[in-house]
Amino acid sequence: MELKDKLIETLKSKIARKIWEMWFSTFKVESATDDLVVFSVGNLFIKDWINQRYAKQFVETIREVSGKDIPYQIKDEIVQESEPRQNVPLVRKRPVLLSEFNKEYTFESFVVGPFNEEGYDGAIEIAKNPGKMNPFFLYGGVGLGKTHLLNAIANYVLENSPDLHVMYMTAEKFMNDLIVAIKNGSTIEFRKSIREKLDILMIDDIQILEGKDGIQSELFHTLNHFIDNQRQIVLCSDRTPTQLSKFQPRLVSRLQMGLMVKVDNPDVQTKFEIAKTFASKNRIPLDDESIREIVEASDNIRTIKGIINKIAFKNVKSAVDKSNISKIVREVSGVEIKNFQGKKVIEKEIFFNALAMIFDVRPAEIDAKLRTAKLSNARQIGMFFARKYLGKTFAEIGEWFGRDHSSVVYACKKVEESVRVGNGIIKKEIIQLQEILKIRNEESAI
Ligand code: ADP
Ligand code: MG
Numbered sequence: 001m002e003l004k005d006k007l008i009e010t011l012k013s014k015i016a017r018k019i020w021e022m023w024f025s026t027f028k029v030e031s032a033t034d035d036l037v038v039f040s041v042g043n044l045f046i047k048d049w050i051n052q053r054y055a056k057q058f059v060e061t062i063r064e065v066s067g068k069d070i071p072y073q074i075k076d077e078i079v080q081e082s083e084p085r086q087n088v089p090l091v092r093k094r095p096v097l098l099s100e101f102n103k104e105y106t107f108e109s110f111v112v113g114p115f116n117e118e119g120y121d122g123a124i125e126i127a128k129n130p131g132k133m134n135p136f137f138l139y140g141g142v143g144l145g146k147t148h149l150l151n152a153i154a155n156y157v158l159e160n161s162p163d164l165h166v167m168y169m170t171a172e173k174f175m176n177d178l179i180v181a182i183k184n185g186s187t188i189e190f191r192k193s194i195r196e197k198l199d200i201l202m203i204d205d206i207q208i209l210e211g212k213d214g215i216q217s218e219l220f221h222t223l224n225h226f227i228d229n230q231r232q233i234v235l236c237s238d239r240t241p242t243q244l245s246k247f248q249p250r251l252v253s254r255l256q257m258g259l260m261v262k263v264d265n266p267d268v269q270t271k272f273e274i275a276k277t278f279a280s281k282n283r284i285p286l287d288d289e290s291i292r293e294i295v296e297a298s299d300n301i302r303t304i305k306g307i308i309n310k311i312a313f314k315n316v317k318s319a320v321d322k323s324n325i326s327k328i329v330r331e332v333s334g335v336e337i338k339n340f341q342g343k344k345v346i347e348k349e350i351f352f353n354a355l356a357m358i359f360d361v362r363p364a365e366i367d368a369k370l371r372t373a374k375l376s377n378a379r380q381i382g383m384f385f386a387r388k389y390l391g392k393t394f395a396e397i398g399e400w401f402g403r404d405h406s407s408v409v410y411a412c413k414k415v416e417e418s419v420r421v422g423n424g425i426i427k428k429e430i431i432q433l434q435e436i437l438k439i440r441n442e443e444s445a446i
Helices: 003-014 017-023 044-066 117-128 146-160 171-184 187-195 213-228 249-255 268-281 288-297 301-315 322-333 348-359 373-389 394-401 405-420 424-436
Strands: 028-032 037-041 072-076 136-139 166-170 200-204 232-237 259-262
Touching: 003 028, 003 044, 017 044, 037 044, 044 072, 117 136, 117 146, 117 259, 136 146, 146 166, 146 200, 146 232, 166 171, 171 187, 171 200, 171 213, 187 213, 200 213, 213 232, 213 249, 268 288, 268 301, 288 301, 288 322, 288 394, 301 322, 348 373, 348 394, 348 424, 373 394, 373 405, 373 424, 394 405, 405 424
Parallel strands: 037 072, 136 232, 136 259, 166 200, 200 232
Antiparallel strands: 028 037
């Protein structure tokens, strides 16, 4: 195999498939000699994104495949000369508000994690360099922050580029305004108001246009207008373009042309962090137990926020106690909460004695600083066990073991993965712990 092909093969094997499909679809090895490797990608934005995250992988892969340290370069293929904007005022002026924005929905108030960072990164890029990645298409389930990100783009632009004209509208408003315009014979004005004034147009929840053929045609021409004029268009939907079943194929293919990004549902731990952030912003002193209750009943961020807002609201009138919180959780989420009340309460001292016995260490060493392989092993399995079988929260485990939050999360994940792939020694140790602590419930059989 040629060096070029080997490089691609090896890189592909190292990078997650989803990332590869999304970001590396235009990636090529232009040339590879002993002096220089030249990669190329579709545009500058992709180049920056890839280079920020994968520079190390590139260096290592080149070394691995060629046996040498050859420098590399990334070219962005399509060099687009953006047309100079006309009528750009020299003096910064106050932004013109063309639609309502939610001032609270900013990039700063958006919690970022692996589940939504692509959406966040994409939105920031759009806000900083509107018109480059067109259209920007954001999709994902309800309550996962799409509308928040759209408003964050608007708020950012109003703050940093007040000369630009930004409009946010729901697809429903787009549809209603168009229908009214058709009735009044003023479609030309409708088009003008959208096409001529705007630098950035954002249309939310376009899935509602499924089956609405006439409106879709208008949207199609609007899209083309923005793309041709290098003005930014941003769209949101709860599904991918191809899943928009009653959409015109020409519209679907336009939507796929630009940057498509998914926002996912956060994992439980991140939801926990988000809930904590919301609670502290609302100045509600919720303990970890209550936060966990809220998180377990919520399948998206909107529900978490809804529950906390309601607790904040009730708190004005009466002191919120635990049973009140449970009631609110049930009311807002409509879900019966699972709880850990069935779990046996085990004291730290008893637990550490059990760990000490099994791992052949001294109890006092477990929450101390000393690091030996034996102790790390005892700690990590202990943390996992406390989480899974004692129903402890990450914060409580951190306190017990004198470790910070991220070490606890890391340990729990690591041990869980070992158990999952069938590490027999760990399984045996966990069963021994269960026996010593006399924990016997249906969940304990691993
Ligand atoms: P969507 O439009 O995807 O249905 P929204 O943007 O309306 O979801 O989000 C629902 C609620 O959850 C909003 O109040 C929003 O501020 C909040 N929210 C969603 N994701 C986040 C996040 N990552 N950080 C902070 N708040 C979030
Ligand atoms: Mg929304």
